[in-house]
């Protein structure tokens with residue numbers, strides 16, 4: 001094997017789409033190229049052994065915010081035990097501020113931006129000369145039609161056990177300053193018929209879960225409708241063997257034609273990730289995010305009332321100009337709209353994103369280590385930010401987990417953010433932990449909190465029993481392609 005394409009995925013179930021794109025586009029070098037994926041947490045020396053066992057001349061690593069530290073250790077160790085090995089880096093984490101990074105210093109070459117054309121070209125030059133003079137190579141962006149789609153490279157094992165990431169387009173026309181896609185300035189679609197032919201082939205091979213990584217699924221409604229119709233056809237043809245599709249949406253653009261299609265999906269077959277980020281117009285202006293809040297709220301409410309879509313809606317704390325009070329207002333507003341999950345994120349300063357322009361004015365202090373989470377800003381001091389971080393963690397455990405669907409609305413009452421913040425502060429004071437809290441213990445803590453805030457013991461017991469705590473759990477839900485935690489929301 002001459003060229004090894006490698007990355008550390010966040011989980012085994014995440015199959016790397018980026019590596020498969022590179023392999024699909026290796027041209028005449030494809031026969032000498034292989035993929036070797038690892039999972040975060042693997043022992044560095046074991047990864048080194050496995051890489052060297054393949055006897056590659058070149059190793060290309062996909063570097064992301066979640067794996068940069070471990071990949072850096074891996075590259076450093078590889079360079080010690082096999083200094084002859086040529087190491088090429090690519091991926092969003094090394095595409096910006098490249099010269100400032102230790103991992104880039106250790107590597108031989110870095111490809112920034114799109115690697116589909118530039119990586120194979122660079123490998124050809126490394127192997128056959130002339131030796132590339134530059135260390136950093138700006139990725140050439142080819143016409144979309146010239147990129148070979150990678151979906152045949154999902155193995156039967158991938159199809160059976162892993163999430164299949166797919167994309168009908170790359171890029172985003174919006175400019176939200178915290179987001180790397182803000183640098184794209186536009187979106188580039190793949191040929192939709194060619195793309196759907198690949199989806200057809202994947203489906204014929206048994207694929208049932210399709211996760212679209214398109215930054216904005218509902219940008220071009222004609223294309224969105226075609227994609228939705230593809231899945232509706234599959235559902236109509238085999239209702240007992242359903243497909244499951246996940247899309248990212250902008251919330252203020254949901255024309256009637258799209259709504260009609262969405263309403264046809266049965267429960268457990270469609271999931272939307274919707275970015276609100278902030279309902280505060282001042283914050284939206286600060287981060288150049290154009291969003292019609294009224295329309296966005298109407299659309300989320302419509303989706304809740306008229307469709308069976310499972311909805312994750314994102315909010316970000318720590319944005320410039322967002323106070324705890326204004327964030328709380330947005331949180332309460334969103335909760336009232338009724339999405340299944342509120343994804344409570346804490347701002348991260350991704351390399352290359354324009355949010356850096358606010359650093360001085362808003363006193364933005366970021367963790368210097370990945371994932372560069374905000375630690376404090378002008379409006380939220382460090383200890384308050386840590387309370388928000390814990391809120392996010394407990395929110396995930398209690399609300400988003402779908403394990404307390406009857407209890408959470410009672411716990412939140414009329415003041416959702418304030419109530420949950422009080423619960424979050426209390427549970428932290430009483431457990432000193434935000435991780436490794438077993439479900440049984442969590443249920444006990446939720447019960448104790450409800451008791452301490454005035455609920456009668458019998459009512460607490462009854463309420464928790466409705467969520468299956470303290471009584472025998474109900475029989476398992478029927479098989480579904482939907483993720484387990486969605487199944488729990490659906491069962492509520």
Ligand code: SF4
Pocket residue numbers: 172173174175176179180181182215216250275
């Ligand atoms: S946050 Fe979403 S809409 Fe905004 S630039 Fe990023 S991908 Fe585009």
